[in-house]
Amino acid sequence: MAVARDRKPYVRNVYLRGNPKHQATSVYVTGEVVTVLRFQQPCDPARTKLLGWEGRFEPVECAGKRVLVEPLQDLKPEDGFLLLVTLADGKELPFTVTAIAQNKEWEWPDQQVNVFLDPESPAALRKQLDDTRARERRLEEANERHWRENTTDHALARLLKKGDMKLTQLRVRRRWFFKEEGMDLDATFLSGKGKAAVLVQVTNRDPAKAWSLAEARLRTTRPGEKAPILFGEARPFALQKDWGELAPGASGTLAIVVDKSAFTSQEGPCDLTVELYRHDGLLVGHVVLDRRLVR
Template sequence: MRNFLPPRSVLLLALMASVAMARERFPSVRSVYVRNDPQERAEQLFVTRDVTTVLRFQQPCTDAGTKILGWEGRFEPVVCAGKRVLIEPVQTLEPEDRFLLVVRLADGTEVPFTISGSSWKEGEWPDQQVNVFLEPDAPDALRKQLEEYKERERELWEQLRVESFTGSSENHTLAALLTQGAVRFTPFVARKAWIFKKEDSNIQATVLTDGKEKMAVLFRVTNRDPSTPWRLMDARLFVLPPGFQPPLFVGEGRPFALRTDKKVIPPGETGYVAVVADRSAFDSPQGPTKLFLGIFRHDGMMAAHVTLDRSLFKK
């Protein structure tokens, strides 16, 4: 009697699907920490048709002064119920739609929010419950932040396990962790940084190393274009020939691992690109060499570049 086992790829898909289904059983709950600062922008809420989004505050709200501007025909009347505010769209809202919600609390504080339609992008799924903390340093808020930090830590370890299961290289796993802000889970320490300011973007390039065998560059990309998304087209790592100065577009290529935290960076938002390479990338029969790393945006233009040398490693 034969035993037929599904291939590794099928097992992986089944695992990922079961994880996704399990997560969908949990309500979409998140916390926001609002400071009483007129310079702070209004927190954004993501809603979807015929689903009630609940805001939970630390004190009661009042019907007088709590309102959505231009809500008629698009939302049920906003409801204050003790420390909760209920919002329910009755029409489909697009991600680009914007409505202003003002919540007035019992002590007279007014808290503004921007409401828009949800999308399937990471971080823009429909909100079912949003816990609002007006004093981020208060005990309840600090306790909640600690809980969220531990949950984030658990998710990062899960990501590390999945990366290993899929057969990704160690460098790909390290690059993925860097894009998620998890430097402390890697052996890397920041050594130097540059900032590239352009009309369409601000990019901070941070060079990191473990001091012995590996190096990394983390690009923090902020899209300043008011209407066009920012997309990564390519990244290149190659030898910088003697006598040549960057920027450079050709050369002897070197292997590296690449990861991004999102495929597209919408206008006004920030994303991360991480590159990890081994120390052996510097090896050359011609002796000591420098490396040139460049990232290129969707239209083929170079967005940022750095030059790397052996001084990153301890002697």
């Protein structure tokens, strides 16, 4: 099963050294979601302002040591708005409010940004230690994922994702095009020696919202059974995709490769169903892999 890791609130720590007025720290936001900037001392509401916010943001609010920013809709990475925060002692801190670049699928918009003006303070040092431990965990997970995906099936999925079908022994058997709410799916079924695959072209038809994949499931399927498959056996598969988040109107490719052994359950030979779940957990599409693909 390929599953997105459960997301905790994304809290980022920022350590400002030297004269913070000489540099603007980026704050990454998303539409209709409040991002909180948290400081070590109260802010001055009268001298805290976001330039050019009218029609794009809710009014910026200061609440003690916190500044709240909420865009009315998603921003583009090239958008940048200057947020000037003034602390109670008169110190001015500039920030650039913007959006995550689409190709940085490993990053998330900020939900809270903790700002430290003294990196050597006990609170800042504790946060730096937490950051170091978090980086080590991410490196360990990336290393584990690298070895887990160092298989023949993942290599085939990577070739399919890049459009290098001619470099594989897989051949197209049939295609299936269907529409779901806000998206189009164009599925190409392939088979080869002991392998079956499905190549899915996903197009986001939502005029305003981005689309991302939270989870893909592969389960054994009885004849006539319909998705979601609740009681089928989970089967292993290789998944590769060339996108992290699809902007409105954008398309991306998803490749899934399944070994012949996956088409056998405790009850004998079986078909398999691939289920695709979007970022909010909604099942948005499914395709059935017929066991005859690996005959």
